Amino acid sequence: MNGKQGGDPSKLANALLTIASEKQPPVRWVAGEDAVAAIEQKVNDLQKQIHAYRDLSTSLSYD
16 A cells, blocks of 8 residues: 555654553554454454354363
């Protein structure tokens, strides 16, 4: 996407400065509306996988 990104580079720079100046910056930060939507979809997919096999996954402890 070289030079064709949807976001404003100056807004990204300001956002990065904001995060960098925080006392406890986030471990992960998602930049951009499209990236947020993609990550939210991934989280949703992972949640479905977790719920589908929750009983099996949590039944693995010693009796």
